[in-house]
Amino acid sequence: MKTLKVQVSEDRVHVQLNRPDARNAIDDVMVAELHAMCVDLEQDPRILILSGSSAPDRAVFAAGADIGRLVERTRDDALRGINSQLFTRIAGLPMPVIAAMDGYALGGGAELAFAADFRIATPRTTIGNPETGLGILAAAGATWRLVELVGEPIAKELLLAGRVLDAAEALALHLVTELHEPDQLIDAANSLADRIARLDPLATRLTKKVIHAPRGAHPFIDELAQSVLFEAPAKQDRMRAFLDKKKGA
Missing domain, CATH: 3.90.226.10 (2-enoyl-CoA Hydratase; Chain A, domain 1)
Structure with missing residues (x-):
């Protein structure tokens, strides 16, 4: 460079x-x-x-x-x-x-x-x-x-x-x-x-895309991105870790 x-x-x-x-x-x-x-x-x-x-x-x-x-x-x-x-x-x-x-x-x-x-x-x-x-x-x-x-x-x-x-x-x-x-x-x-x-990279990437989507694309694009994240392993891992920590507290 x-x-x-x-x-x-x-x-x-x-x-x-x-x-x-x-x-x-x-x-x-x-x-x-x-x-x-x-x-x-x-x-x-x-x-x-x-x-x-x-x-x-x-x-x-x-x-x-x-x-x-x-x-x-x-x-x-x-x-x-x-x-x-x-x-x-x-x-x-x-x-x-x-x-x-x-x-x-x-x-x-x-x-x-x-x-x-x-x-x-x-x-x-x-x-x-x-x-x-x-x-x-x-x-x-x-x-x-x-x-x-x-x-x-x-x-x-x-x-x-x-x-x-x-x-x-x-x-x-x-x-x-x-x-x-x-x-x-x-x-x-x-x-x-x-x-x-520290946040989930896929959730961060999709959130950025949704933020920059044209207004007419909402709420469909929000729901579509959420459907992808709901099936991603990170959702299960991070939510279970949160619940386990809360239970331990």
């Missing part, structure tokens, strides 16, 4: 965006390498933790797309959905995705974080989508994911008026769920991953 640092363990993968001199700007190489990580995680589902490498002059999760490359992109490139296809794939990974943000999460970097299931951050994190100032729009998910996450009025402030959220504002809006000091951020991400890993 040229643009990523990857740590793999039994139940999780930690992927660190690693273009610090470019403030972890998302270029074509990083897109290709993140797609390769998705292939692995689709075939062997594990929790994904995403974080950034600090730039020489400041902390940064990801400062968006590489403007040097973006300025050359054409209509046909836009229609290919280079970043939007990747972020949709990341959002659809079988197991939960945790974005651990320290410093700037701007443009495509913010949209990458919006595709995660959980966002945790440090007090120096800032989140924004300045695309309209560059004559483009946030076309990799912000126009609808951000609306779902924080509501239309706040989303419009970021997308149409250039508002940038600091960490306290993002926490108050529940865009991020936890704040930690920079040296504790990855430990906190792993602690969250530990909580997830």
Whole structure:
């Protein structure tokens, strides 16, 4: 990997965006390498933790797309959905995705974080989508994911008026769920991953699918997923263990 640092363990993968001199700007190489990580995680589902490498002059999760490359992109490139296809794939990974943000999460970097299931951050994190100032729009998910996450009025402030959220504002809006000091951020991400890993993986995977299903699919998809889980060995094992523990208490 040229643009990523990857740590793999039994139940999780930690992927660190690693273009610090470019403030972890998302270029074509990083897109290709993140797609390769998705292939692995689709075939062997594990929790994904995403974080950034600090730039020489400041902390940064990801400062968006590489403007040097973006300025050359054409209509046909836009229609290919280079970043939007990747972020949709990341959002659809079988197991939960945790974005651990320290410093700037701007443009495509913010949209990458919006595709995660959980966002945790440090007090120096800032989140924004300045695309309209560059004559483009946030076309990799912000126009609808951000609306779902924080509501239309706040989303419009970021997308149409250039508002940038600091960490306290993002926490108050529940865009991020936890704040930690920079040296504790990855430990906190792993602690969250530990909580997830203690649960039944199949139940977690199906719950994520049901959450993201179109509204018209409910309640049928809920019932269908539950019927699968009712026949899975883990249901019997976990419920009997719970009853045995309760009986012993």
